[in-house]
Amino acid sequence: MENQKVTQLNPKLGAPKTIVTIIVALIIGFLIFQSVTIIQAGHRGVVLQLGAVQPQVFDEGLHFRIPFIQTVIPMEVRVQKSETSQTSASRDLQTVATTIAVNHHLDGNNVNRLYQEVGMDYAARIVDPAIAEALKAVTAQYTAEELISKRSEVSAKVKEVLKEKLASYYIVLDEINIREFKFSEEFDRAIEAKQVAEQQALKSKLDLERIKIEKEQEITKAQAQAEALRLQKQEVTPELIQLRQIEAQLEAIRRWDGKLPNVTGGAAPFINVDNK
Template identity: 85%
Template sequence: MDEKNVIKLSPLRPVVGKAIITIIVIALAALIAFQSFTIISAGHRGVVLQLGAVQPKVLDEGLHFKIPFIQTVIPMEVRVQKSETSQTSASRDLQTVSTTIAVNHHLDANNVNKLYQQVGFEYGSRIVDPAIAEALKAVTAQYTAEELVSKRSEVSTKVKEVLAQKLSAYHIILDEINIREFMFSEEFNRAIEAKQVAEQQALKSKLDLERIKIEKEQEITKAQAQAEALRLQKQEVTPELIQLRQIEAQLEAIRRWDGKLPNVTGGATPFIQVENK
């Protein structure tokens, strides 16, 4: 009975073997086809590795052919990236300066293969962060603590120039930086506050002194004008002017007289002079 079953099943073995081989071939073909193409997403570039060696060609966005099992494509993001770090440095007058700086940068799309070959994926911690620290320290050492506050825009421009130069050596392009407020020690802050108060008081005293000086000059000018007016009036006084003023005074008295003689007896009429002609 067993021998008959073996005889009956033996013709099926070649068919099964062929089916398995066919499936394997199809699977290998599908795998090869899948490995022959790669897609580069938007905002990325492809670094081609051929048996581990970086190739000079950089793949743009889209669908690309590659040699299966021989070439590997590494995607590298070329969109703007942000690095934000807190840094501590020293000013020219040896004051400790703390600040937070935010840096926007992106990879040079045409040279991502060189960056990958030199640095790899960890370019942020290996290149960008150390370059930020070095640039900030190099620039803040050129200014006093007070100048870092008063010339913040100038400091930011210099940091950007130094940092851009450092990053460009590794095919990283600097877009923009943002330096937040500089922070100093409590002792320095108190010293700055005291100096500002003293400067304000000195300015107030100076303004008060200038005001007093102006008022004094105004009084002197006014007194000089009054003295000059009196001198001119004295020069213009003549006997005829005195007589005219007397006549005007008598006429004013007559105009105001109510027709009644004064009750006081004795003496002459106070304001009427009669001359015989």
């Protein structure tokens, strides 16, 4: 009878074991899941161990970590764009509103240092202030007109200054683009008036040069004509005059039709001849 009772109790004892096995399996699966992390493309993983930043940085792909001890913070290292409008002053104390676009990315090998020193809000804490400071430092070296006429040079200097500032925080500057320099309405009107005056001055200068050239051409032409007359006068001799008279007489004989004129003038005038 006792053996039968024990046999009847065994099936009931199997159910708790199954539940325990399932729970253990779930715990093991959860621990395995927690020990694996995947870093997506274009990102790096900052490893925190009990809140402390670790020296290693996870690249893209699958990585293992210590569950509940280590945490991985993903940080994007792809090119990011920051566009802002900053107000500064030129060397001649004109107010300049500059719209600038900046392309930058994080140094993938040092994202852990950036996270430790700055945090995730690096754009507002580092990038934007650095852009404003670089613009103010460079625009103060140029007059308002020079900012317009030497735009490529200004852009190169801003890039150089900004690159140095961002590099100290492990941010790499890729490119900048100064989209617009905007000045006060009074300055714009002054620039427009100056351009109109320069255009009018240029037109007057061109007109004077044209008149001067035309006058020089007339003088040259008159001098050439006078020289030609002078040379012709030098070449006129009594022999030349006699030759021209003989040539004229020969030409008249050649053209004569054989009829005598009724009246002619000169030293030996003809008389009326009546052909009968």
